[in-house]
Amino acid sequence: MRQPYNRMEMMISVASRFLEDNSIVVVGTGAPCAAAMLAQVLYAPGLTIMFEAGGVGPILPAMPVSVGDSRTFYRGLMACSMPEIFEACQRGIVDYAFIGGAQIDQYGNVNSTMIGDDYDRPDVRLPGSGGANDLASLCWQTLIITPQDTRRFTEVDFLTTPGYLSGAGAREEAGLPPGCGPYKVITDLCVLGFDDTEKRMKVESIHQGVTRDIVDENTGFPLLWDDDLAMTPAIADEELQVLREQVDPYGVVIGRS
């Protein structure tokens, strides 16, 4: 019998499958970092993990609490600076940005700035871009990991981090480097990609035990569906074991679900 797992463990396990070996990824705190670490153990030993504050290629002894804490360069390849990391992204050498998000719309635009309709008097002030806008603007492919519900999957109150903006060609028109954009959105219900013509979110696979209705009910905008809609491969015991024993032994991320 398969082991039970929580939704954070599921999202991280699924997300870890999308990073190619021998590529370079800049990760955000929490789930994105855990997914990259899991990928490094299971699928991509040649993955170079970077953190925006300057940590490069650490052998992480435990989950960092901050993307700038000393674990992000523990036994690392380089301890450099924030300009060094973002300039590498701007030069085009970084394959993946791996981020989370508060609100996300059908084009993969993310809001982490504010909830409400008055910028000067927000209902909820959120932290702001941090490095998310920079990473999603400059890295070739952006992976976004976030739980799915109608509060999060909706029109964004503030466009902090560019997805495909208003559709195909909009990023290039705005002056962003061509050929980049959101690649996959990994949620607790499904994996979404983006269709070629409109650059709108398209469901590619749904997780075990999830139905199309459940996905639709938890989305605040119309979704496209892949003709070859697949079932996300089940979470393997090996994924859970590595995640729990090596990646996050103290439950910093997976214990919070």
Add this chain to the structure above:
Amino acid sequence: MKPGPGDLQYSPRCPSTLRQICPQRAGRLMIHFAPACRIALFIGIRSAESIEVTGGSTAFHANYSDIVEAADYLKVVAFLDRSRHSPRDGHLANAPDVDEARDFFRQKQSAQMKSKVTTVKDAVSEYIDDGNYIAVGGFGTNRIPTAVLHEIVRQRKTRLGLAGHTSTHDFQILASGSCVDRCDIAYVVGLEARGLSRIAREAFESGDIEATEWTNAALAWRYKAAAMGVSFLPIRTMLGSDTVHHSTVEEISCPFTGTTYLAVPALFPDVGIIHVHRSDIYGNCQVDGIMISDYDLARASRQLIITTEQIVSNEIIRRRPDQTIIPHYVVDAVIEVPYGSYPGNMPYLYYSDEDHLRKWLDAERDPDTFAHFLDTHIYSAADHWDYLDTVGGTKLLDELRKLEHPESWGVN
């Protein structure tokens, strides 16, 4: 006169970046400058029905009115008139005036190789004035100058501007003392995976702090422009986002390729505050581990306060000059503060105190509890040693030292 249909209104913030205005041919162009603005540049040929210019520093009206008469399109940039600089008008007060900065750095006395050793109390009272714009080194809960931040709160500094460049616990401290009234935001309010600070959130939600929006790279590159001595840098982020609309950037084209960029203005903070591993008495500083943006921040700051885990002899610095990342000639004050980043992490020395950071977030939920919390840890504490005693003293510090060294985990 009230604007009508077809009229174009433009109210540059101060400083604004270069903006080209093409008024509709039939309409009036109405430009209103904030009181402390002076107008640096007005060029072009006129086609608007009329152009009204109000506000700004009246001393400059005469200079541009003649040019305006002949202008068809205008290029306008508003800079701060330093003779009229009042703290409130100083929102975004750090005009990227590189020639003014050159003059300032030329006369800077602290460029000399002399002892700059002082106390936290004296450094804060001497270098930080109400209304100043400050920038904090490190990364929110990593290598932060906690002692100086607490002293700013203790001395009840007000109306400070802040570069919110991953400003997490550092912002939380300043917000707790209501010290800040304007902020260039890249990342504030949150403490990364730890959650959101209620005090910090409310400061923005109530409108107490005026916000301007950026990204981490944009602020890092604004420091870099200042460190380079140029007034802006072209960048390829922020484009297409709403961040642009709450910022002071301008779209430009590369003169060689036509590539689109955003120009971000150089940021020269009035005071920079950085915590380092070691410094000599002159301010030659070495840092172990990641630099974040402190290389550029140190050079961009008009005044720079350094706290250091240890003051070392000049000879120690000279043995490894390749490790020196901040030279004495940009430093104004040096203070030895062991465990100076606490409750933040200090690479290779001690890890962050997650329990204390959690208690701080929890205490914010109730005003009375929080007032008591601040009184215990900041207002009633004489200095950083006192603060460390209130949280657990040497036993706690020993635990944090062990946490920083994973190779010793599980070894007794």
